[in-house]
Amino acid sequence: MDDFPDNAVGYFARAYRDKDYSVTVFDTKGTFPREGFDTVLKVEDTKPSGLDPIKFAIEGYFDPYTATTIVQTVYGLDRALTERLYSDILSGKVESVPGALKASEEYSEVIAESYTAIDQLLYSGDVPELGESVLINLGNPTA
16 A cells, blocks of 8 residues: 555556656655656756756746746745736746745745755756656655
């Protein structure tokens, strides 16, 4: 029963790939099979990862509203602050999560409440090139 969540995620990832849908899996244990993924990213404690949702939106991987929603979810922004951040991303005032932190806006204060050095490493660096199916290895940096 302990392996059920891993098996279920594996089943759904395969089913989505079989239908030619894109798939992104965050592997927190570092044990998820790599087969079938176009891109495997290894997140390491001491290296920049480039996994900034705002930068991903600017690069065209997804839309700015999706990036804003990710930031909202991670940092607990309310609706008004989320809309302000979205506006600032669209206007080019904010180009990254660290940029949102430094924007001297109310959303900056909320982000600062839980922003850590790990967040800084996760968001810093160049946006990695991604394929259609991505495995993000968070659990085993040596795999």
